[in-house]
Structures are given as structure tokens and as C-alpha cells.
Amino acid sequence: MVKTGLKSISARFWKKVVKVRGCWIWAGARYVRGYGKFTVLKKEHRAHRMSWELTNGEIPDGLCVCHTCDNPACVNPKHLFLGTHADNMTDMKNKGRRKGIGTGEANGRSKLTKENVAAIRSSSENNSAAGRRYGVSHSVIRNVRLGNSWKELVCHCNSLQTQDLNDS
Helix, strand or coil: CCCCCHHHHHHHHHCCEEECCCCEEECCCECCCCCEEEEECCEEEEHHHHHHHHHHCCCCCCCEEEECCCCCCECCHHHEEEECHHHHHHHHHHCCCCCCCCCHHHCCCCCCCHHHHHHHHHCCCCHHHHHHHHCCCHHHHHHHHHCCCCCCCCCCHHHCCCCCCCCC
């Protein structure tokens, strides 16, 4: 955050906040997904991050400012907490906010079915050949066999032979 003119930055920032019960809503410009946008010296900042910094100080490197209220427009410092990206993704998943991001066959971009995954895991065919058969890359096949993808299906991946895992 810019230290120059902190009082004027703070006053300008808080003028763009509507304090309603619970959430304090950012009334200024917003990004596409609803997060507030605040500009300081021609540099854009996310409003919730600016709120955190104005209230609590600098955000340590590698940490995100997360919302307890799950409202991207909220800048109430009491609704914000620091966490890693992994913490934020876990919070999102635990609160059921992964709407539209399905796993397995529920993912609209998936080319494989549960039946395909079971067949791939039990097959001794090399990754490249299996990839051609199912219309995916050899690395997709490798990740299925290693249990890195399609984790929701029980995988006895440790018992699989790891031959050809690095073929191209």
C-alpha cells in the first residue's frame, strides 16, 4: 500500500463505503466478479485488501485477504481474515461456493467418465496409447493413474505399476 498521504487515502476510501447491517458494501468501482476496485496513484487495488491494510497494516507476502461473509463487495474489516490461497480454496469448498466447478463428470470440460477412469486405472496400456484412445494427453492418463485427478473415485493407485509414467 502507498504510505504517502495515508489520511487522505483513508478518507477517500471510507467515503465509498456504505455501512449496512453486517457487511460494509463497497460503493465505488468494481471488478467483474464483484470485488471493489480502489485506485491510488494510478494503481488499482482490491478494496477489501485496502480495507485490511488501512485497519490492520500491511498484508504479509503470500497471504490473501479472505471474507468470512463470502460477499466480494464487503470491506468490513471484521469480516476479513488473512489466509493462504489454499486456506481460501478450502474455505470456499467447505462453504459450498464451488458452484459451477464440478469434479469428475460434473465438470463440463471433462472428457472422461467414471467408467473410463476405472478402465484406465486397471489397464496396462502405456500412457500415450491410453491418451490417444480416450482423446486426452498422456499426462492426464498419468494423473488419473497416480490418483492426482479423479480423487473422488477410490483409487488403489499404489498397487498400480508405475511403468511408462514418464513416456511422452
